Amino acid sequence: MTATASTSAVAPTKARVSPSGKPGGRLRAWATRAPLLPALIFMVVVTQLPFVATLVISFFDWNALYPDARSFAGLDNYSEVLTDPDLRKSVLTTIVLTATVVLASLVIGLGLALLLDRKFRGRGVVRTLLIAPFLLVPVAAALLWKHVLYNPEYGLFNGLLHWVGGDGAAQPDWVSNTPLIAIEASLIWQWTPFMMLILLAGLQSRDSELIEAARMDGAGNWQVFRYLTLPHLRRYLELGALLGSIYIVQNFDAVFTITSGGLGTANLPYTVYQSFYQAHENGLASAAGVLVVIGSIIIATFALRVVSSLFREEASRS
Numbered sequence: 001m002t003a004t005a006s007t008s009a010v011a012p013t014k015a016r017v018s019p020s021g022k023p024g025g026r027l028r029a030w031a032t033r034a035p036l037l038p039a040l041i042f043m044v045v046v047t048q049l050p051f052v053a054t055l056v057i058s059f060f061d062w063n064a065l066y067p068d069a070r071s072f073a074g075l076d077n078y079s080e081v082l083t084d085p086d087l088r089k090s091v092l093t094t095i096v097l098t099a100t101v102v103l104a105s106l107v108i109g110l111g112l113a114l115l116l117d118r119k120f121r122g123r124g125v126v127r128t129l130l131i132a133p134f135l136l137v138p139v140a141a142a143l144l145w146k147h148v149l150y151n152p153e154y155g156l157f158n159g160l161l162h163w164v165g166g167d168g169a170a171q172p173d174w175v176s177n178t179p180l181i182a183i184e185a186s187l188i189w190q191w192t193p194f195m196m197l198i199l200l201a202g203l204q205s206r207d208s209e210l211i212e213a214a215r216m217d218g219a220g221n222w223q224v225f226r227y228l229t230l231p232h233l234r235r236y237l238e239l240g241a242l243l244g245s246i247y248i249v250q251n252f253d254a255v256f257t258i259t260s261g262g263l264g265t266a267n268l269p270y271t272v273y274q275s276f277y278q279a280h281e282n283g284l285a286s287a288a289g290v291l292v293v294i295g296s297i298i299i300a301t302f303a304l305r306v307v308s309s310l311f312r313e314e315a316s317r318s
Contacts, residue, residue, distance in 0.1 A: 051293065058286035065280050077287035087288065089264075090271040097180065097267055098248040101187045102241050108188070109195030109240070110233075114225075116196070117203045134193035142257035145186040150174040150258075179263035183254050191248070195240045202236035203229070235306055242303035246296055268292055 061073040081087050116127055133141065149156050152173040161169040175182050206229065214224055252269040255261055261270040268288060276285035 054286045054289055057282055058290050060283045062283040063280055064282055073283060077283045078291070080284060081288050081291060086266075087268075087271060090266050090268050093180070093265065094249060094267040094269075097184060097187075097251075098245055100184050101191060101248050102244040104184070104188045105191040105195045105244060106199075106237060106240055108192045110199050110237075112192065112196045113199035113203055116200055130196060131193045133190050136190065138190070138251075138253035139257055141190050142186055142254045145182070145189070146175065146258045150182060175258060176263070179259045179265045183258050183265055186254050186258065187248065187251065191244055195244065198236050198240045198243075199233060202233045206232055235309060239303060239306045242299055242306060246299050246303065249296060249299070250292065 058077055059072060059074060060070055061076065062070045112130060116123060116130070136144070147155070152158055152171055155174070157174060158171045161171065211224060211228060214228060219227075250269055251267070252273065255265055255267055255270045256273070259265045261274065266274070269292060272285050272288045272292065275281045275288060
């Protein structure tokens, strides 16, 4: 009798301790999530639904000029994307463009970060000026390089050659002679500040006591950089390379603005644009776009792992 009474008295107490199963607890949980629902719905509508539509279209043989001839094609569009010579060339161009821009931006950004890590008068002004290219709209940056710098008649580069060499100086057409290098230079100029900021953050997170101890043991600047600074920056270099690759792989503005995809500079995003807006091959363009998204997701996954490992390292130090 006493045991039964005590058991019945404990039961309501346990129920009050874990109210999450009660309707009131669920209502409170939904009330806390409710402010996030509009943003979640907006994100799904703007990003996920168009991607699902693109994925569905990629399985159809669909030319916008002949809408009644639409038919299910299965994986034929993907097979054509991977086997078509022009599309394969655009993939190779995308790889070369991305690798060149990312590597050059990392090297130059590392040099600028090492410079800005030192204390000197006017460092804040120099830092602001170096960041400025990254703040420009990509189309505006491409137009700046195409007309202000590359133009063979009034561009700054040919003006400098004329100023140094006189009337007999060469006046090359930079875009026509070196089209891919012209695009790479404009992208390197714009993305070097991004790499510089990431690496500068890494430099400022170094253990100053460890560096001082190494200098007291007789280590020079090169030895400190090689054995202490560079290993410390490994994660930051990986992060910069991965994030830069995500954006450069998807770059369209510079290719479209400077060369219009001509002279062998058409990368995969520009080829998707050509297939969709000029050839009106909706299915083929959708398949190429899906492959670009898949590649970006793979790179982004590695980038997130690097970021999480950086956070874990910082947490373990603190």
